Amino acid sequence: MYAVFATGGKQYRAAPGDRIRVEKLDVDKGGQVELNQVLLIADGDDITVGDPLIDGGKVEATVVGHGRGQKIRIVKFRRRKNYRRQAGHRQAYTELEIVGVSATGGKPPAKPAAAKPPKKAAAPKKAAKSEPAPQQDSAPAAVKFLDGPEGQADDLKKISGVGPVLEKKLNGLGIYHYRQIAAFTPEQIAVVDEALSFKGRIERDDWIEQATALAAGAEQE
Numbered sequence: 001m002y003a004v005f006a007t008g009g010k011q012y013r014a015a016p017g018d019r020i021r022v023e024k025l026d027v028d029k030g031g032q033v034e035l036n037q038v039l040l041i042a043d044g045d046d047i048t049v050g051d052p053l054i055d056g057g058k059v060e061a062t063v064v065g066h067g068r069g070q071k072i073r074i075v076k077f078r079r080r081k082n083y084r085r086q087a088g089h090r091q092a093y094t095e096l097e098i099v100g101v102s103a104t105g106g107k108p109p110a111k112p113a114a115a116k117p118p119k120k121a122a123a124p125k126k127a128a129k130s131e132p133a134p135q136q137d138s139a140p141a142a143v144k145f146l147d148g149p150e151g152q153a154d155d156l157k158k159i160s161g162v163g164p165v166l167e168k169k170l171n172g173l174g175i176y177h178y179r180q181i182a183a184f185t186p187e188q189i190a191v192v193d194e195a196l197s198f199k200g201r202i203e204r205d206d207w208i209e210q211a212t213a214l215a216a217g218a219e220q221e
Helices: 164-172 178-182 186-196 207-220
Strands: 002-007 010-014 019-023 032-035 038-043 046-049 058-068 072-078 083-089 092-102
Touching: 010 019, 164 186, 178 207
Parallel strands: none
Antiparallel strands: 002 010, 002 038, 019 092, 032 058, 038 046, 058 092, 072 083
């Protein structure tokens, strides 16, 4: 049988016959003391719990003696201030021998609720297979003039401002002949400008006029 009780702002666990040290009590050596702040008493499987204290619960003890605990040293120090102070403290205590534990009230602890079986984790949903997106032509449909050159492709590099790189990009758009560039509409010019990232260059270098002249020369040949 044992009890959990409070005294001096601290809690202690003790059984009859135990000797414990508590905060100093104003009781002479050999005197009897009753500690009434009992929180719990256990006798085998029979446990009584207070709310927060057990009504009528008490722990009886005999004062064995008084004393002082081990000295605690306190040092105060400040850097570069030539300041150093030392002090010590020994906490006073009362040694008790527990004589008996008794309880006339209290309430039994609430029975713990039966643990619910854990829920089965839901099986992860299978991700829907995503169909691969259809590959799109790099060139807009509006400027895909031809799938291939009609006959022999013209040398578009003869147009001022068109080099090998631009010629290859124009071919990728389906533009292989001077007559195609000569027949550009304003809408087609805007789309080609955006596709090739050189807005305004067609008008600036006058591709249409150059292509018209080159196409006429090619027909004469």
